[in-house]
Each structure stands twice: as structure tokens, then as C-alpha cells.
Amino acid sequence: MTQIDLQTVKDMQKRILELKKVKNAYIIAHNYQLPEIQDVADYVGDSLGMALEAKKTDYPIVVVCGVHFMAETAAILLPDRKVLIPDPNAGCSLADSITAEQLKEWKSKHPDAVVVSYVNTTAEVKSLSDYCCTSSNAVKVVQSIPEDKEILFLPDMYLGMYVKEVTKRENIHIWPGECHVHAKVKPSDIVKAIKENPDADFLVHPECGCTTSCMYMREKQKIDLHILSTGGMVKHIKESDKKKFIVATEIGIIYRLKKETKGEGKEIRPLREDMICEYMKMITIDKLLRTLEEEIYEVKVPPEIAERARLAVERMLQIV
Ligand code: 13P
Ligand code: SF4
Numbered sequence: 001m002t003q004i005d006l007q008t009v010k011d012m013q014k015r016i017l018e019l020k021k022v023k024n025a026y027i028i029a030h031n032y033q034l035p036e037i038q039d040v041a042d043y044v045g046d047s048l049g050m051a052l053e054a055k056k057t058d059y060p061i062v063v064v065c066g067v068h069f070m071a072e073t074a075a076i077l078l079p080d081r082k083v084l085i086p087d088p089n090a091g092c093s094l095a096d097s098i099t100a101e102q103l104k105e106w107k108s109k110h111p112d113a114v115v116v117s118y119v120n121t122t123a124e125v126k127s128l129s130d131y132c133c134t135s136s137n138a139v140k141v142v143q144s145i146p147e148d149k150e151i152l153f154l155p156d157m158y159l160g161m162y163v164k165e166v167t168k169r170e171n172i173h174i175w176p177g178e179c180h181v182h183a184k185v186k187p188s189d190i191v192k193a194i195k196e197n198p199d200a201d202f203l204v205h206p207e208c209g210c211t212t213s214c215m216y217m218r219e220k221q222k223i224d225l226h227i228l229s230t231g232g233m234v235k236h237i238k239e240s241d242k243k244k245f246i247v248a249t250e251i252g253i254i255y256r257l258k259k260e261t262k263g264e265g266k267e268i269r270p271l272r273e274d275m276i277c278e279y280m281k282m283i284t285i286d287k288l289l290r291t292l293e294e295e296i297y298e299v300k301v302p303p304e305i306a307e308r309a310r311l312a313v314e315r316m317l318q319i320v
Contacts, residue, residue, distance in 0.1 A: 004286065009036050012289045016040045019292040026059035027288075028074065030066035031230040032252030032280040037065045037288060044256060046231030047073075047119045048134040052317060054078060063291055064299070065283045067092045071299040072123045076306045076313055086287035088297040090279045092120050094207070097177030098155040100124040106152060110173065113150040116141060117312065118159060120179070123301045125154075126309035132316035135206050136229035138163050140319045142172070158182065159206045162227060165215055181277045182207035185248055190214055193246050193271055194223055201226065201242045202271075203233045205249035234260055243267060250277045 004012075017040060020027065028050050029041035038044050043053045047070060054062060054074040063084045064071035069092055071085040103125055107115065117129035118138070126132055133141035142163050145151060151169070153160040155177030164172045185208040193202065194217075202225040204214050211227060218225040226236055230253050237245055237257050247253065248271040257268045291297065301309065 009285055012036075012285045013040050016285070016289050016292060019289075023061055023292060023295075024059055025061035025063055025292060026057050027063045027065060028053050028057075029064075030070060030252075030280065031234065031256050032250040032277055033065050033283060034252065034281065034285070035255045036285045037283060038256060038259075040285075040288070041065060045234075046134065046136060046229045048136045048229065048316070048320065049231050050074070051077065051119070051134075051313065052320070054083075055317065061295070063288065065288060066090070067095075067277075067279050068299070069095045069120055069122060072301055073119060073126075073313060075299045075301045076123060076126070076309050079301075079303070079306055082295065083299045084291050084295065085297055085299050086284070086291040087282045088299070090282040092179070092279055093181075094118070094120040094156055094177055094179040095122055095125075098125060098175055100128060103128050103154065106154075106173075106175070110150055110152055113152045113173070114145050115152045115154070116145070117154055118156050119313075119316065121155060123305050123309050126312050127305045128308075129312040130315070132312045133319075134229060134316065135159060136232055137316065137319050138206070139166050141316065142167050142169065144319055147171075156207050158209060158211045162206045162211045162215070165212055178209070179207045181250055181275050182248075183209045185210045185272060185275070187213035187217075189271055190217065190225075190248070194221075197244060197246055199242075200224070200244040200246045201236075201240060203228055203236060203245060203247045203249075204271075205230065205233075208248050210248070233257065237261055237266065237268065245269070246271050248272070248275070250275050250280065252277070252280060 027041040075083040115129040151172045154175035160174030187210045244267045
């Protein structure tokens with residue numbers, strides 16, 4: 001969007017709040033969304049929280065401020081509702097890293113394996129999966145599967161390696177996908193930050209390229225390092241007595257974290273200022289207003305795909 005002045009943003013927010021009431025619409029936003037979007041949302045959270053919230057709502061219109069797979073997940077759970085996204089082109093590099101065709105081929109090589117798909121996948125990939133998971137319950141989902149069962153874990157290799165390390169399972173095959181925002185975090189970024197901030201807590205999203213090295217460093221050096229989903233980060237900072245936090249995930253979360261801990265004197269900083277997801281940032285306040293005014297863009301999942309994908313998504317929602 002071209003730069004919109006503060007007053008225009010406020011006017012748009014006011015109109016959005018009015019339209020929400022008139023249309024009986026509910027806005028669900030991800031933690032990475034722009035501050036002005038977070039401020040008008042009815043719910044802000046991580047992928048798991050968004051899906052759980054979608055399932056709970058009885059509103060006829062649900063607007064998902066996040067990337068496309070998040071709106072698809074809501075549409076899978078709410079087939080009788082109008083699920084809207086302010087920009088249908090808001091994709092996800094990680095979800096794009098495996099297609100349904102590629103998964104079919106992978107499955108054909110491991111016909112007895114259980115397929116665990118990260119929620120950052122298309123509806124079609126979900127429909128070919130046994131379980132979905134998010135960063136907040138991936139370990140629990142894998143632990144719920146009998147130990148002798150082979151697992152195909154996709155598409156994030158860093159989350160997959162983390163899950164493999166925690167569960168100590170050898171029979172997990174991991175798809176080599178990655179998120180372009182998180183993959184750029186190197187172990188050296190963390191090493192440098194630890195040296196410069198010995199008094200800080202380090203919060204690392206499991207999609208980061210440094211995740212397994214972080215686990216090793218935590219073990220060796222006994223540093224306060226926590227591998228968490230974005231929702232887990234919010235909870236951790238709210239509950240912690242520490243005063244300084246370095247956060248390794250998309251920088252949109254910094255606004256949420258500061259808002260949640262306002263007045264507590266906590267210093268919260270991103271590990272890298274360049275962790276920006278351009279897809280998340282495609283959801284702007286003017287597009288959100290237009291979505292509510294015109295009831296565009298509806299996200300629809302073909303019923304036969306939605307039906308199969310729902311089984312995997314519902315399993316994910318039961319393991320929280
Ligand atoms: P969370 O579920 O932890 O919010 O992660 C979603 C995501 O897209 C991370 O890049
Ligand atoms: Fe996808 Fe990465 Fe953006 Fe998350 S940060 S939505 S995984 S591209």
C-alpha cells in the first residue's frame with residue numbers, strides 16, 4: 001500500500017469496527033500482522049490458536065488476516081460460513097515447498113508411513129495427510145503416533161529436525177522445505193546475541209535455521225533459550241520475571257509482545273531486523289476495509305478435498 005497517514009488509518013479502523021458489527025463478522029489475525037490490523041482483530045494468535053478460534057466462532061463471516069493457508073484452514077473447519085482474506089495472493093514460501101504431486105510420490109515410496117503435515121501447507125496437501133500439526137504441538141502430535149510407525153514429516157526441515165531430536169525417533173523422514181524468513185537465521189546470529197546480551201532470554205521459533213544448534217548450545221552452555229511457537233512466545237514473556245528478551249521470528253510479533261507486557265519494563269528485541277514476511281505484510285488496513293465492504297475475497301476449498309483435509313486438521317486440534 002502507498003503510505004497512508006495516521007488519521008486515515010484511524011478512520012479506516014473506525015469503519016472496520018462499524019462494519020464488523022453491521023455484518024456480524026469476526027476478525028482472526030496472526031501474531032505477525034501489522035499493528036493496525038492486530039488492533040481491530042477480535043482474536044490475535046498463532047496458527048493453532050487461529051484454527052481453534054475459527055472452530056469456536058458462530059459468526060456468518062470470518063475474516064482471516066494472515067496468509068492463504070490460514071484462511072484455507074478456517075474454510076476447511078467452517079464449510080458453511082463465508083471465510084474471507086483481504087489479499088488472496090498472500091502466500092507462504094514454506095507451504096509452496098511441497099505440492100500434492102510431490103507428496104503423492106513420496107508416499108508411494110513409504111506406503112506404510114503416517115503423514116504429518118505442518119499446518120503451513122495447501123488444503124490439497126492436508127487432504128493427503130494423516131495428521132496436521134503446528135509449531136506449538138508438533139512434538140505432541142508425533143509422540144501420539146505408535147513408535148514403530150514410520151513418519152513422513154513435512155514440509156519444514158528445521159521443525160522436523162527439532163521434532164526428531166526431542167522425540168528421539170529415528171523413523172522420521174523429513175521433507176527438505178524451509179521458510180525463507182526463518183531459514184536465514186544462522187547459529188552465528190545467536191552466538192553473537194548471547195555474547196552481547198548475557199542477561200537475556202532467547203526465544204527461537206522452531207522454523208529457524210539455527211534450531212538444532214540452539215538445542216545443543218542450550219544443553220552445553222545452560223543458556224535461557226526457549227524454542228517456541230509465536231503463541232508460546234507471548235505466553236512465555238507474559239509469565240517470565242526476566243527483563244530482557246531477544247526474539248528470533250518474524251518481527252511483526254514484537255508489537256504484540258510489547259502490547260501484552262506494556263508497563264512491565266520488559267525490553268523485547270528482534271534477533272534480526274530483516275526477518276520480515278512480505279506475504280504477511282500484504283494484508284493492509286485498506287484491503288481489510290475493502291474485504292468487509294465488498295465481502296471479498298472468499299476462500300473456498302472443494303468439498304472432497306476439505307472433507308479429507310478436515311480429518312487431519314481435527315486431529316491437530318485434539319492434541320493441544
Ligand atoms: P506459529 O504457528 O508459531 O504462529 O507460526 C506460523 C508461521 O507461519 C511461522 O512462520
Ligand atoms: Fe510462511 Fe515463513 Fe511467512 Fe510464516 S514467515 S507465513 S512460514 S513465509
